[in-house]
Amino acid sequence: MLPLLADSVYCASLGFTPETILALFIPNTYEVYWNISAEKLMQRMQREYKNFWSDTRLAKAKAIGMTPVEVAILASIVEEETAATDEYPIVAGLYLNRLQRGIPLQADPTVKFAVGDFSLQRILFEHLEIDSPYNTYKHAGLPPGPLRIPTIRGLDAVLNHMKHNYLYMCAKEDFSGRHNFAVTLAEHNRNANRYRAELNRRKIR
Template sequence: MKARNIFWFSIILIGMLMVILGWVMSQKSRRAKEIGKAEKVIILVQPGAHLKEVARELEDKGVISDAGVLVFLARLSSDEKKIQAGEYEFETGMGYEQVLEALVKGRQRYYKLVVPEGYNIWQIAELLDRSGIWSAEKFLSLVKDKVFIGSLGLELDSLEGYLYPEGYFIKRYETEKDIIKMMVNRFKERWKTEYEERAKELGLTEREVIILASIIEKETGRRDEKPLVSAVLHNRLKKKMPLCMDPTVIYGLMPGFSGNLTKSNLQTFTPYNTYLNSGLPPGPICNPGEDSIRSALYPAEVNYLYFVSKGDGSHYFSSNYSEHLKAVETYQMKGK
């Protein structure tokens, strides 16, 4: 009976201590914020870090006033070994429970990665490299690693075309592999059953659709023109005409392309040169967005075979070569 009384007394005492500690610290936090002294503090919790180390850093930087109290509360709630690695943003004078909850639930800072439609693997690698956290070299190695690609359920030589262009929120200790998986999973989410069925109607594989979509993406940024460019591609393929698309030539010269497409470039053989090779290039030339993928599957019902840039972001489309030559003279030879 005496032992039981001691047990319950201990439980009540611990509960009262926790309530008092919580109240005291919440008051400190409130007062600090009221007088404008709260400051933002960034804490890096390394993978495998012990709570004691993290608590000491939190105390040193003024987030909490006593590291021992945080460790004590974590032990009481069995959370001492549950903290998650990451980059956290706290404020000085925060409450212990609030800090502990953030560490246990992984409420950390995210890095936003925005991949524009039409970016290729080298451009995405550059975006990651600019962060100073992730490696362009490692990323480029992984997107061409057949073993890794196979682990994602794909049989490809490269993930070009399957890194879906969108905004991503990435945690500090997520790896290049994690980021690539996010992008590929997003692609799989966006590739609808409707698209699969439509591709079969057209006699195309998923990969052929993505190759077409990637060319459309690079040829025009105008949504209203994408189905027209798609029609040109489909019509030329049906007639077994070379596609003759400049962006495919450029891709074949990557990553060392100078940025200035020359006549010599058009005559340089690469597997992606659609002036010298018939049919589709061997793979996508960028990572296309939703509009381009849909346009590849639903081309406009027109008989266009050519188009030329008007110099204002739009294009003039033609059904025969003589009309195309006139358009070239009108829009590209002026002033030369």
């Protein structure tokens, strides 16, 4: 399977690239024979992908100016950003606000992906300088591909995002995995200062 995912010609035959191929997979429970070939499994995944992207979902994607692949890319960032699934639509709406205003996403999960370490507890200035197309602090818009295979809940959170005016978010200082959201930079800086103070108190460098 892995050689197929890295094969640009094969991926192109399905309408993807090696960077975007993860968007093909729609997480669900599938019944297949144990000896199914990689090619047959990929064909099955393509059918499931087409079934998932109904006219209704395609219309919702078009309404926010996105392709299904772009929805998957954003959903993967949303899911890596928050541990609270009820925050998915809020975070998705925030990122869409930034995209629509031409503001860089500045999404920490994309930096962790670029660094190759999702265990990072503190993003440092040196991490923000990583020269990678996945670093959304340095590059505007979406990264080249999903950071992971997004769940159906994540995909639908983007398609049914919450409409609000938030442009900023910062992890809560209680380390609950939830976020404080802000409309203004001044408000965000206050949230960030509280979080950084707690990082320092816990000696997380």
